[in-house]
Amino acid sequence: MAATTTETAQRWVGRSVKRVEDPRLLTGRGTYVDDLHLANLHQAAILRSPHAHARIRGIDASKAEALPGVVGVVRGKQVAELSEAFPLGVAAPVRYYSCAVGKVLFVGEPVAVVVAKDRYTAEDACDLIEVDYEPLPCVLDPEKAVEDPTAPILHENVGSNVANHRVLHYGDTDKAWAEADLIVKTGRLVFPKYGSTPVEGYAAAAQWDPLNQAYTIWSNFHGPFIMHPVMCRALGVTEDRLRFIVPPDIGGGFGIKSSVYPYMTLMAICARVTGLPVKWIEDRREHLVASSSGTDRVSYLEAAVKKDGTILGVRMKIYDNCGGYIRTPEPACLYRATGNYSGAYLFQNLKMDQYAVMTNKSLTGPNRGYGCQQLYFGLERLVDQVAYDLGMDVAEVRLKNLIPAGAFPYTTPSGGIYDSGDYSKSVRLALDMAKYDELRKRQTAARASGKLYGIGVATAVDPSVTNMAYITVAWTPEERARKGYLPKAGSSETGSVRIDPSGKAFCMVNTTPEGQGHETAVSQIVADELGMAIGDVHVITEFDTFTRTWSITSGSYSSRFASVGASAVATAARRVKEKVLKIAAPMLEVNPQDLDVRDSKVFVKGSPERSVPIRRIAGQAHWSATLLPEGLEPGLQATCMFNFPNAKPPDEKDRVDSSQTYGFIAEVMGVEIDPATGEVRIDKYVTVHDVGTLINPMIVEGQVMGGALHGVAGALYEEMAYDESGQFLAASFMDYLCPTAMEAPPIEIGHVVSPSPFTVLGSKGCGESSTMTAPAVVANAIADALRPLNIAVRELPMTPNKVWKLLQEQKAKGVA
Amino acid sequence: MSMHSISLTINGKKFEGQAEARKLLSDFIREDIGLTGTHVGCEHGMCGACTVFIDGVGVRSCLTFAVQADGTSIETVESLAKDGKLSPLQEAFWENHGLQCGFCTPGMLICAEELLRENKNPTEQEVRLAISGNLCRCTGYHHIVLSILAAAKKLQGAAQAA
Numbered sequence: 001m002a003a004t005t006t007e008t009a010q011r012w013v014g015r016s017v018k019r020v021e022d023p024r025l026l027t028g029r030g031t032y033v034d035d036l037h038l039a040n041l042h043q044a045a046i047l048r049s050p051h052a053h054a055r056i057r058g059i060d061a062s063k064a065e066a067l068p069g070v071v072g073v074v075r076g077k078q079v080a081e082l083s084e085a086f087p088l089g090v091a092a093p094v095r096y097y098s099c100a101v102g103k104v105l106f107v108g109e110p111v112a113v114v115v116a117k118d119r120y121t122a123e124d125a126c127d128l129i130e131v132d133y134e135p136l137p138c139v140l141d142p143e144k145a146v147e148d149p150t151a152p153i154l155h156e157n158v159g160s161n162v163a164n165h166r167v168l169h170y171g172d173t174d175k176a177w178a179e180a181d182l183i184v185k186t187g188r189l190v191f192p193k194y195g196s197t198p199v200e201g202y203a204a205a206a207q208w209d210p211l212n213q214a215y216t217i218w219s220n221f222h223g224p225f226i227m228h229p230v231m232c233r234a235l236g237v238t239e240d241r242l243r244f245i246v247p248p249d250i251g252g253g254f255g256i257k258s259s260v261y262p263y264m265t266l267m268a269i270c271a272r273v274t275g276l277p278v279k280w281i282e283d284r285r286e287h288l289v290a291s292s293s294g295t296d297r298v299s300y301l302e303a304a305v306k307k308d309g310t311i312l313g314v315r316m317k318i319y320d321n322c323g324g325y326i327r328t329p330e331p332a333c334l335y336r337a338t339g340n341y342s343g344a345y346l347f348q349n350l351k352m353d354q355y356a357v358m359t360n361k362s363l364t365g366p367n368r369g370y371g372c373q374q375l376y377f378g379l380e381r382l383v384d385q386v387a388y389d390l391g392m393d394v395a396e397v398r399l400k401n402l403i404p405a406g407a408f409p410y411t412t413p414s415g416g417i418y419d420s421g422d423y424s425k426s427v428r429l430a431l432d433m434a435k436y437d438e439l440r441k442r443q444t445a446a447r448a449s450g451k452l453y454g455i456g457v458a459t460a461v462d463p464s465v466t467n468m469a470y471i472t473v474a475w476t477p478e479e480r481a482r483k484g485y486l487p488k489a490g491s492s493e494t495g496s497v498r499i500d501p502s503g504k505a506f507c508m509v510n511t512t513p514e515g516q517g518h519e520t521a522v523s524q525i526v527a528d529e530l531g532m533a534i535g536d537v538h539v540i541t542e543f544d545t546f547t548r549t550w551s552i553t554s555g556s557y558s559s560r561f562a563s564v565g566a567s568a569v570a571t572a573a574r575r576v577k578e579k580v581l582k583i584a585a586p587m588l589e590v591n592p593q594d595l596d597v598r599d600s601k602v603f604v605k606g607s608p609e610r611s612v613p614i615r616r617i618a619g620q621a622h623w624s625a626t627l628l629p630e631g632l633e634p635g636l637q638a639t640c641m642f643n644f645p646n647a648k649p650p651d652e653k654d655r656v657d658s659s660q661t662y663g664f665i666a667e668v669m670g671v672e673i674d675p676a677t678g679e680v681r682i683d684k685y686v687t688v689h690d691v692g693t694l695i696n697p698m699i700v701e702g703q704v705m706g707g708a709l710h711g712v713a714g715a716l717y718e719e720m721a722y723d724e725s726g727q728f729l730a731a732s733f734m735d736y737l738c739p740t741a742m743e744a745p746p747i748e749i750g751h752v753v754s755p756s757p758f759t760v761l762g763s764k765g766c767g768e769s770s771t772m773t774a775p776a777v778v779a780n781a782i783a784d785a786l787r788p789l790n791i792a793v794r795e796l797p798m799t800p801n802k803v804w805k806l807l808q809e810q811k812a813k814g815v816a
Numbered sequence: 817m818s819m820h821s822i823s824l825t826i827n828g829k830k831f832e833g834q835a836e837a838r839k840l841l842s843d844f845i846r847e848d849i850g851l852t853g854t855h856v857g858c859e860h861g862m863c864g865a866c867t868v869f870i871d872g873v874g875v876r877s878c879l880t881f882a883v884q885a886d887g888t889s890i891e892t893v894e895s896l897a898k899d900g901k902l903s904p905l906q907e908a909f910w911e912n913h914g915l916q917c918g919f920c921t922p923g924m925l926i927c928a929e930e931l932l933r934e935n936k937n938p939t940e941q942e943v944r945l946a947i948s949g950n951l952c953r954c955t956g957y958h959h960i961v962l963s964i965l966a967a968a969k970k971l972q973g974a975a976q977a978a
Contacts (some may be wrong), residue, residue, distance in 0.1 A: 025918030028853015515917030736856030
């Protein structure tokens with residue numbers, strides 16, 4: 001049971017402390033963007049494209065502008081005048097603005113914005129705008145968009161639909177292929193387009209200051225704050241003229257809100273045009289049709305294997321669908337996992353032939369698991385295929401190829417430096433918890449009685465705290481070597497700690513949490529470092545680019561809190577402690593190294609009765625600063641900007657340590673399929689995680705539970721589906737099927753703890769967790785269930801109608 | 817558009833205001849009454865975040881017009897804690913990690929409260945069914961279900977003690 005906030009203890013880290021955020025959230029006292037008050041605030045509504053691909057011949061907004069209460073209508077033309085196209089991570093000359101300019105490229109793309117006294121009036125006015133469209137043919141499949149010469153080209157000036165293409169070759173796959181006993185192929189795999197749909201949608205309010213020519217924007221943007229310079233470039237201002245403010249509470253994010261920045265830009269322009277503060281709160285339809293999602297991916301994987309199951313090498317061909325415009329940070333979905341492309345396995349030869357493609361679908365970006373669910377769906381389907389083709393057990397073939405426990409830190413062929421782990425132990429624990437052998441016996445019995453029962457196994461190396469260098473693998477080594485190119489490298493974060501005159505601690509972190517309990521975790525960490533009760537440690541997560549010391553890599557993404565956020569704030573606290581001890585030393589007539597802290601006191605090690613309260617030290621630092629020991633600054637505060645030395649730019653062979661810590665996940669799932677309805681029921685789900693040191697096990701468990709259901713949802717229910725004409729088919733929660741409590745399967749969680757040698761506390765990120773394994777393990781389990789019928793599983797989500805159709809097709813062939 | 821007078825009781829206090837006939841109750845509660853604890857997550861009745869009690873019955877305030885609430889008594893999430901003390905249900909959510917981002921929480925609490933008013937000893941399946949109209953994207957529901965079951969136990973204990 002959760003501990004209380006007033007007790008004192010030597011160690012808070014590692015305990016399931018109740019969250020300090022909860023009382024305000026439970027009583028309706030949270031502060032989300034839509035709860036903020038600004039004087040004379042006006043509201044925006046966005047008119048969106050009904051076409052997947054069309055030229056805009058003209059926009060007549062005269063009736064809208066005449067409607068009482070409307071203060072302005074902003075069109076693409078003004079957006080192009082008042083902003084530049086967003087900077088991109090690729091060389092293709094795509095011109096992406098916050099509002100369509102001349103052409104629309106997906107259903108839901110903003111075409112015009114009405115600003116009015118209230119949202120009701122603004123929406124009325126949207127209905128009065130007449131847009132003259134010339135519809136054009138569309139393309140939705142990323143492979144077709146590249147390979148079919150008849151496919152329409154979205155961006156004429158780009159000349160093709162390819163936003164980025166790289167062939168990355170690590171080791172020597174030709175040699176591996178020559179030495180192989182067998183080449184194993186997955187065939188064409190299709191990973192679906194889905195998003196985590198936080199219950200709070202996008203929200204942004206903007207204000208223009210004509211005197212200083214500066215913008216202030218309140219939003220639920222949660223980083224990476226690299227988007228701040230990106231937006232400055234788009235708005236044509238220097239960074240001192242753009243202020244981001246993020247309130248204390250964000251209603252879920254999951255990476256999706258990283259991509260709110262085009263709307264922040266659009267609202268900035270609306271505020272500038274109207275001269276008024278303007279707020280836009282996205283509604284659910286807007287969110288589903290046009291906010292952000294993960295990419296849908298077509299991939300082909302092959303493995304070169306020996307008869308004993310040893311994998312010598314892997315080749316992948318990948319088409320990632322980034323939608324109408326490649327929006328920064330894409331094509332990161334292709335590159336985020338660069339260092340862990342080879343997953344948990346020992347093979348040294350790897351070739352990735354990968355395309356980021358533009359089609360007439362909505363835009364993509366980070367979505368919990370970013371790039372990893374797509375990667376592991378392919379890789380883990382491939383490993384299963386290896387087992388099938390060699391007649392081996394799927395667990396056995398994995399255990400045979402895992403990186404051994406003694407190999408850490410382990411450098412992957414693509415440059416990742418896996419910090420710590422014991423993968424075999426984790427896989428064996430998952431198999432034991434699932435009672436794998438017993439489950440196989442149950443399966444045999446179930447099959448004998450005509451049931452469709454399948455067992456899946458999947459593993460994943462779970463990367464956290466990305467090194468921003470990885471995105472530059474999208475450029476060739478020659479492009480990265482050009483004169484004047486500034487290499488990108490780093491994954492830093494700031495933590496600040498101060499002790500106020502009353503002896504209480506205040507901490508500031510720039511990790512813009514959206515539900516992960518950072519206030520609680522930071523209070524645990526700092527309470528430990530300063531020998532305080534967590535109730536005496538206050539944590540401020542509200543963010544403001546004008547008042548904080550921040551890094552462009554700041555924010556909540558790539559599960560970076562427990563790695564870098566925790567390291568930064570722990571280091572800052574240690575610096576404050578060092579100063580506390582220096583002030584206390586003359587008072588207790590000992591050297592600082594003879595002192596330690598506990599129960600809000602500084603005491604002499606070995607004689608704890610000789611002590612002085614931290615409150616007294618704080619009193620001296622603040623009230624009697626001139627009398628401090630020589631060389632000490634007044635006050636008690638420290639800020640640490642923590643970075644990892646391994647966060648280097650990619651080398652000339654495209655190797656990069658794309659993340660700074662790497663956890664591990666091993667999962668086993670049992671599913672039963674109802675042949676009459678095609679419904680998949682999860683009967684058993686075991687997930688084992690190695691996240692290094694657990695700061696708060698209760699919070700980790702919550703992250704795993706939530707992540708697992710996101711992954712299961714993508715595998716079984718959710719899809720941002722389009723019809724052939726590019727019309728969006730899932731524009732409400734009646735059509736986009738998020739799982740409810742009734743669909744959530746029971747999940748058993750296990751832990752293996754391999755502390756990271758690279759972080760201050762040994763902790764690693766755990767925020768994305770099973771989002772990256774669940775689609776793979778579900779697919780593998782369903783594939784196992786359908787193998788006796790000779791049905792292959794090559795796509796998700798495996799909805800009942802899809803499963804049913806596969807069963808009927810086999811029946812027609814006389815197989816089933 | 818013409819305005820209509822609305823007179824209602826909100827969390828035990830009288831409130832009088834004016835609204836267009838089309839104004840949603842959720843917007844009226846947030847913008848006119850000024851209580852921002854009620855959250856709007858979908859505006860089409862599917863996520864349940866905006867659920868409030870109208871005359872003791874859990875209702876989606878995004879599917880209700882403010883004028884329909886004229887003359888009623890409304891309870892929102894702000895009514896659950898009394899005198900600065902969390903209710904047993906809120907405590908159970910706190911102790912069992914029944915929330916992460918907190919955005920769906922007000923609706924979850926109202927629906928759970930409604931269940932526990934009617935069913936003092938719900939099974940896990942009954943709890944799941946009771947909140948099946950409420951979407952949470954953070955928790956995977958597991959800890960929410962545990963919280964509501966724990967709240968039922970707390971309330972039973974309190975009833976036995978009384």
